[in-house]
Amino acid sequence: xxxxxxxxxxxxxxxxxxxxxxTIIKYYMDDDMKTPVxxxxxxxxxxxxxxxxxxxxxxxxxxxxxxxxYLARTGETDNFFGELYGxxxxxxxxxxxxxxMFCPECNFLGTSAIVATCIPLGLGGAFAKKxxxxxxxxxxxxxxxxxxxxxxxxxxxxxxLHKLPIIFVCEDNGLAIHSHIKDRQSFKSITDIVSKFGCxxxxxxxxxxxVIHNLTLEAIKKQKENGxxxxxxxxxxxxxxxxxxxxxxxxxxxxxxxxxxxxxVDPVNLQRKKLLKIGFSEKEIKKVETEIDKQxxxxxxxxxxxxxxxxxxxxxxxYS
Amino acid sequence: xxxxxxxxxxxxxxxxxxxRDKNIFVYGLDVTDHKRIFGxxxxxxxxxxxxxxxxxxxxxxxxxxxxxxxxxxxxxxxxIHQRVDFLVLAMNQLTNMVSIHRYMSGGKVKxxxxxxxxxxxxxxxxSQHSKSMHSIFxxxxxxxxxLPTTPSDAKGLLISAIRDxxxxxFLEHRWLYFTEGEVPEEPTPIPLEEPNILQSGxxxxxxxxxxMNVEALKAAEVLAxxxxxxxxxxxxxxxxxxxxxxxxxxxxxxxxxxxDNDWIHCGFGAELAARISEKCxxxxxxxxxxxxxxxxxxxxxxxxxxxxxxxxVNIIREIEKKLELETTDLSREExxxxxxxxxxxx
Ligand SMILES: Cc1ncc(C[n+]2csc(CCOP(=O)(O)OP(=O)(O)O)c2C)c(N)n1
Ligand SMILES: [Mg+2]
Numbered sequence: 001x002x003x004x005x006x007x008x009x010x011x012x013x014x015x016x017x018x019x020x021x022x023t024i025i026k027y028y029m030d031d032d033m034k035t036p037v038x039x040x041x042x043x044x045x046x047x048x049x050x051x052x053x054x055x056x057x058x059x060x061x062x063x064x065x066x067x068x069x070y071l072a073r074t075g076e077t078d079n080f081f082g083e084l085y086g087x088x089x090x091x092x093x094x095x096x097x098x099x100x101m102f103c104p105e106c107n108f109l110g111t112s113a114i115v116a117t118c119i120p121l122g123l124g125g126a127f128a129k130k131x132x133x134x135x136x137x138x139x140x141x142x143x144x145x146x147x148x149x150x151x152x153x154x155x156x157x158x159x160x161l162h163k164l165p166i167i168f169v170c171e172d173n174g175l176a177i178h179s180h181i182k183d184r185q186s187f188k189s190i191t192d193i194v195s196k197f198g199c200x201x202x203x204x205x206x207x208x209x210x211v212i213h214n215l216t217l218e219a220i221k222k223q224k225e226n227g228x229x230x231x232x233x234x235x236x237x238x239x240x241x242x243x244x245x246x247x248x249x250x251x252x253x254x255x256x257x258x259x260x261x262x263x264x265v266d267p268v269n270l271q272r273k274k275l276l277k278i279g280f281s282e283k284e285i286k287k288v289e290t291e292i293d294k295q296x297x298x299x300x301x302x303x304x305x306x307x308x309x310x311x312x313x314x315x316x317x318x319y320s
Numbered sequence: 321x322x323x324x325x326x327x328x329x330x331x332x333x334x335x336x337x338x339x340r341d342k343n344i345f346v347y348g349l350d351v352t353d354h355k356r357i358f359g360x361x362x363x364x365x366x367x368x369x370x371x372x373x374x375x376x377x378x379x380x381x382x383x384x385x386x387x388x389x390x391x392x393x394x395x396x397x398x399x400i401h402q403r404v405d406f407l408v409l410a411m412n413q414l415t416n417m418v419s420i421h422r423y424m425s426g427g428k429v430k431x432x433x434x435x436x437x438x439x440x441x442x443x444x445x446x447s448q449h450s451k452s453m454h455s456i457f458x459x460x461x462x463x464x465x466x467l468p469t470t471p472s473d474a475k476g477l478l479i480s481a482i483r484d485x486x487x488x489x490f491l492e493h494r495w496l497y498f499t500e501g502e503v504p505e506e507p508t509p510i511p512l513e514e515p516n517i518l519q520s521g522x523x524x525x526x527x528x529x530x531x532m533n534v535e536a537l538k539a540a541e542v543l544a545x546x547x548x549x550x551x552x553x554x555x556x557x558x559x560x561x562x563x564x565x566x567x568x569x570x571x572x573x574x575x576x577x578x579x580d581n582d583w584i585h586c587g588f589g590a591e592l593a594a595r596i597s598e599k600c601x602x603x604x605x606x607x608x609x610x611x612x613x614x615x616x617x618x619x620x621x622x623x624x625x626x627x628x629x630x631x632x633v634n635i636i637r638e639i640e641k642k643l644e645l646e647t648t649d650l651s652r653e654e655x656x657x658x659x660x661x662x663x664x665x666x
Contacts, residue, residue, distance in 0.1 A: 002618055014447075024601015049394075059393075061389075090426070091426060091428075092424055092426030092428075093426045095423055095424060095426055096425070096426065097423045101463050102424060102425045102426070102428070104392075104425065104428045109389075109392060109393075109429075110392070110417075110421065111417065112391075112417060114412065114416045116415055117412060117413065118384070118385075118387065118417070119385070119416055120381065120382040120383070120384065120385020120388070120389065120413065120417075121385050121388055121389035121392075121417065122383060122389060123382060123384075123385065123386045123389055124387060124388055124390040124391070124392075124393065125389045125390075125392075125393050126389075127386055127390050127394075127395075128389065128390045128393035128394060131345065131371065131390070131395060132343075132393075132394065132395070138389075139529055140350055141396055150381060150382075151382050151385065151412075153376065153383050154379035154382030154383070155379075155382045155385075155386075156385065157377055157379065158376065158377055158379060158382060158383070161377065233464065247536040251483060261592045265613035286362050301369060317423045317425075317426060318422070318423055318461050318462055319422070319462065319486045320422060320427075320430045320431075320466070320485035320558070
């Protein structure tokens with residue numbers, strides 16, 4: 001892809017994510033979105049960078065902090081907001097909500113609110129690809145907290161043993177709710193350990209979506225070359241409280257100074273500045289932004305107007 | 321019809337289904353070793369190769385989630401555990417992922433996953449190799465729970481479980497592996513969700529699960545000599561539970577004992593007793609009674625183990641009490657001692 005086109009596409013993705021979540025924040029206190037939200041603000045470069053490198057045969061699995069990857073993968077907001085509003089138009093008719101976003105049409109095949117619990121599913125997706133000799137990779141997203149769960153290590157071991165087509169994406173914000181990684185993990189370098197399983201490892205601290213995108217392409221290439229799974233360790237900073245729409249620096253468990261440092265390299269601003277630098281005009285960028293704003297506004301309006309699912313729905317879809 | 325054992329019936333079901341559908345694969349600890357899960361996995365590796373029959377690391381949790389991931393991607397996994405007790409390590413996947421996935425997708429995905437697990441008993445299996453826990457699985461919406469009793473059920477129900485688009489927990493009692501019975505050679509599915517009347521009778525209904533059906537039939541045989549006519553109903557699938565045949569039976573007899581191969585407290589018997597009291601209230605001549613494991617971990621030593629497990633004698637005594645019969649002399653009756661066949665270790 002032409003370089004400037006890639007920059008623009010990535011900008012659209014990070015902007016869509018940021019703007020969608022700002023919209024959630026804007027309307028959340030109306031109390032119509034009755035679903036706990038774990039926002040991706042600060043994480044957009046990873047969601048956009050990795051997902052933009054995926055093809056239609058690739059699959060995505062994630063956690064409750066899934067808005068970023070959902071939007072980056074699907075690009076759609078009607079079902080997304082429908083789901084947040086608990087309406088019939090949500091992709092799961094309101095049964096799932098924020099923590100369980102799902103879109104089989106886009107190979108976005110599961111997210112889970114139990115830490116590390118979706119990793120084995122992604123493993124199964126990768127297994128199915130190998131079994132059926134189908135193209136594509138399974139991308140499994142999880143936080144640094146998941147590294148402490150057995151399911152992660154069990155899955156890593158199996159994936160490496162069977163050389164499954166899987167990319168583990170660890171989104172490390174250094175926090176599990178309010179507890180710091182140094183108070184939880186005995187090891188210093190997860191990539192060192194993971195590499196010993198016979199896994200290709202990659203790490204990055206950048207908030208530049210292009211850097212993450214290129215790293216993901218590198219990982220995909222490496223996986224194709226040697227058939228081994230990949231593990232990507234990607235750092236980012238969580239701007240807001242663990243769950244909810246507010247900042248939480250006043251509670252003192254982390255410093256606002258640190259936030260300010262990360263804010264200087266905010267992924268959305270960074271990418272926007274880059275567009276200006278490589279020759280896009282302010283007007284051109286504004287146009288793109290306005291289109292996305294309109295898409296989101298329309299989706300919210302649709303979601304607000306949409307009916308709730310029929311009461312009978314409580315008992316449908318339990319079994320096939 | 322030709323007769324085969326329960327173990328052979330399971331084996332035949334899997335082989336015939338795997339021949340039919342190449343998306344079926346079998347995995348779990350020890351499925352390819354020389355013992356082949358007590359014979360039930362015989363020849364599968366040889367016939368279908370290691371891509372379709374393979375052992376796993378000791379990772380019950382992740383391997384269950386792996387099965388779910390494979391199932392939503394068009395495969396039909398059969399995951400096998402030598403004991404139900406090991407399946408407990410997968411409880412997170414079962415209750416938080418496998419059971420909910422279809423619902424959380426708004427009905428967009430199917431989960432054709434079979435989990436076979438064996439209920440151990442005897443020769444010192446003790447507290448961690450003897451659990452059934454079917455009521456715990458049955459408590460979770462989205463899971464189906466099947467307990468085959470006869471060799472014909474083993475084959476027919478396993479075929480249906482494999483063809484079902486839902487997650488099915490299939491619990492096989494170790495002692496039933498030796499039983500023999502008529503089983504059709506052709507792959508003949510027996511619908512899930514259909515109880516089976518193992519024996520018809522008019523005086524009292526015994527609803528029994530898994531091995532307890534063997535005990536109930538023995539009790540019925542002994543009491544038949546005294547003119548007591550006992551109906552033995554095997555629900556076979558306890559979740560979702562189709563209780564129609566059971567309710568009809570109790571409405572007919574007016575008496576019911578639930579003989580469950582599990583602990584009584586908060587168990588399947590409690591569920592049935594509640595349903596029967598709702599649906600048979602006017603026809604009930606006595607309260608529903610429950611027979612099951614002693615409310616303790618399963619002990620190892622033989623005398624205590626004997627106390628722990630209910631048997632045909634317990635059922636006979638309970639029936640006598642209910643029907644106000646005199647105590648039968650059982651001194652000349654021969655009761656099952658499957659330990660003549662099951663000398664352990666596993
Ligand atoms: C098994 C489990 N234990 C505890 C929780 C409660 N919990 C929810 S999110 C979370 C922190 C997870 O941290 P991390 O994996 O780093 O993800 P992040 O929220 O930072 O994206 C915890 C402990 C849970 N959901 N699941
Ligand atoms: Mg974290």
